[in-house]
Amino acid sequence: MACPESLCDLVTKIEILGIGCAKCKRLFRSAKRKISIVAIAVFVFFTIILLMASVFSSKIQSQLILLIPVLFILLVIPVALNYMSRSQYADLEPVYEAEAKTVRVKLINENMIGKPVRIEGVVEQVYFQFLNRPQYLIADRSGEISVKMFTNPTEDIKVNDVVEAIGKVIHRYIVSGDPVINCVSIKKLKKTEDL
Amino acid sequence: MSVDTTKKAETMNRMLEYAVPLLGFMGVFIGIGLLTLHAAIDVRISIIGCLLSSFVLAYLAWIRPKKDIVALSTPIYSIIFLGFPLDDVSTVVLDVLYAASLTFLLVRLRNRFGASGALVKDKTELAEPIKSYLEKNRETLVSAGPESAHSAAKVFVRFAQGDFLAAAGAAESAIARMNNASTLCCLHNAFAIVQEQAERLDKSVPQPERFRTFPPEDVGVLAKIADPKANKAEMYDTALENALILIFACAWTASEKDRPHLLQFQTFVLKLLD
Structure with missing residues (x-):
């Protein structure tokens, strides 16, 4: 998906010059990549509506000076929310990395709700990536589990990627349902040994 | 049921x-x-x-x-x-x-x-695959005695809850108590396997080159028989799964007071048996 060129330039400069802390770089990298398709669709939809309305109504034409900024707010708010949630997750990452225990998928059960865990496995399915709230089905040699992420990840994770996911065990539907992982961090692993 | x-x-x-x-x-x-x-x-x-x-x-x-x-x-x-x-x-x-x-x-x-x-899922009885396994090994498991069975319940519960360090500690103390009483050998091995693997899980250490498994004489009481052609990783996993199932079965059979609590963990046992 295309992003504002200025943002691309800024991220490239940060990367080339090596300035900014690791968290800044991660945040910039994820902001560069992710503007939800839904946010774009909403923006496009209302732009079309506004254009059509302004053609047929002189009242609307006179209000364009107010309506056009409002239209852009529809893009700015999701980006800002995305940045804020990503920032929160970036703060949580080191905490979870320190506390999480590496477990096999089969050992994760409903009695472990609330425990931070780390799993390594192959991504079998990716859902809802277009909403910036991706859900992965990750499998290791012992089984498979859903890994839900409530923000966009710092890396583009695709099917068949070997990844390490860190997060907390939660119920699928808050108070009931099978255990799933509320993911704080998901990273591609270089290694390719049998999982 | x-x-x-x-x-x-x-x-x-x-x-x-x-x-x-x-x-x-x-x-x-x-x-x-x-x-x-x-x-x-x-x-x-x-x-x-x-x-x-x-x-x-x-x-x-x-x-x-x-x-x-x-x-x-x-x-x-x-x-x-x-x-x-x-x-x-x-x-x-x-x-x-x-x-x-x-x-x-x-x-x-x-x-x-x-x-x-x-x-x-039934709130008062164990589901079928667990029940059959328990019935098959009832006589062996009963000989563990209520004290070892209660220790088994503690080890299993702590492990299932993800408290790996506590589970390893509980398994270690159970082994110490069993050495005095010289009881069920397979249960002793199960505790040793859980202790070893729980310690590694707590430290997030990968699977070692050499690890504990059940000796051939325990095969009769195990829920899962490892494929002889299986790789080391599979054997490592199967050893832990067998150990946990055996510990659960022992706790259920010989410690009736722990049954209501153990029932909450039967989904996990079913997963291990799968």
């Missing part, structure tokens, strides 16, 4: 599944009847058929281990339909569409969300 209880649950679920389209379309027919006969009764009363149908569908979704959020939320729509009355013809059309949707959701629930929870 006894055979009778399972049969009753099966019959009950089947009846409830039939009730979903029956109630929905019964409402439709009542609506059409009232509309064509120009009866003095309000046609909107026919929505009650779909309302009841949606509650039955939501119940069927609720008792499944894997929940279907769409089926669970259908009563909300019924209440909304009741709260926003339409004219008579629109009510009947809405009835038809809603009853058809509920029927479609029932088919989807059956195909995508598996058997009902009532058939696979």
